[in-house]
Amino acid sequence: MLAGCGSGGFNGFYGTNLPGGADVGDNPYHVKINFADVLDLVPQAGVKVNDVPVGRVQSVQLAPDGWTAEVDVVVNGDVRLPANAFARLRQSSLLGEKFVELGDPLVGKPQGKLADNAEIPLDRTNRSAEVEEVFGALALVLNGGGLSQAQVITKELNNVLSGNEQQIRSLLTNVSTLTSELDSHKTEIVRALDNVNKLSATLAAQKDQIGAALDTLAPGIKILADQRSQLTSMLQAMDKLSATSIDVINRSRDDLLTDLKNLAPAVQKLAEAGDDLPQSFGLLLSYPFPDNVVEDIKGDYLNVFVDIDLNLGDLIKNLPPALIGLFPFPGVGSSNEKNLPLTELPLPSLKLPQLPKADRTTPNTGTPALPGLGGLLPGGRK
16 A cells, blocks of 8 residues: 555645645646745645745756756736746845745846746846855954054044035035936937937948048148148148237238228219129120120121210210319319300301212213122122
């Protein structure tokens, strides 16, 4: 009977559920967790989420690599955990039992859902410090002279803070203000970091072009280095030139201002001329003919109708004042006589000689009246 009972799958008291353990429900799921060190974790230990029991440790065994531990846990099917969940080995109290804590990942956002027979790798597991490790570190501090060093540090801090409470308080206030300002501008800071990241990506994509540009700059820098003395001499000469220029400008300042003031009326008249000045260039380049006459010039002759205005008063007004003074014409003279009427000058009576009467007989068409001209004058006008 004892042999029969032993073959029924009984594995000792580790296979017996502890009273008061977590309820895994009717549809639990299994999760394999890899730990670098499980300390004294035993089967039937608890599995918690936010300090709430949700399962138990099914088994603890050596992983296939021979260096790490593999823990199989059973979790209540109603408990939802992310696919990238984090596992930590903790202790319920100072001398309490070990248990496995499951939770969200420490880095990144929770993703997906932890499925049945899922595995949590070694890089997503950790354990808390043991009491023995804490006491050992404390012993090193107390026995290795660390306590005296802490006393020196405390004494120096007291010396620094003593009498400077107001400055320290102001410093802490400024630090608080700075952190508040940084927090209020965190959106801009994140945007700036993103832009720097984009710039870095752009520079990385153009690494070959930047390298080629830097390689091309090397010969130019060498030339500048070879001509360093000439560049230095040029800069020194420019310094002397600038000093001389400043001295000249300072000395001629009054004359320059006077010239500019005297130039103001001429510039004002040019501004008042407006479009008349550029339009006059059309006649200036083809004087005495306007530019629209150039199209009528055919070879060595010009066919145009010309109206000549021989108004003596207008002609005399266009003469220089010096000539008008030499020849005092009636009605023309000083500005006081501008509105005086012009008197008609008497014209001499000239008797023109009588031309001989033309021969009305039919001319000989065989010989032209002006030999040698031929068909040079075909006639016509424009």
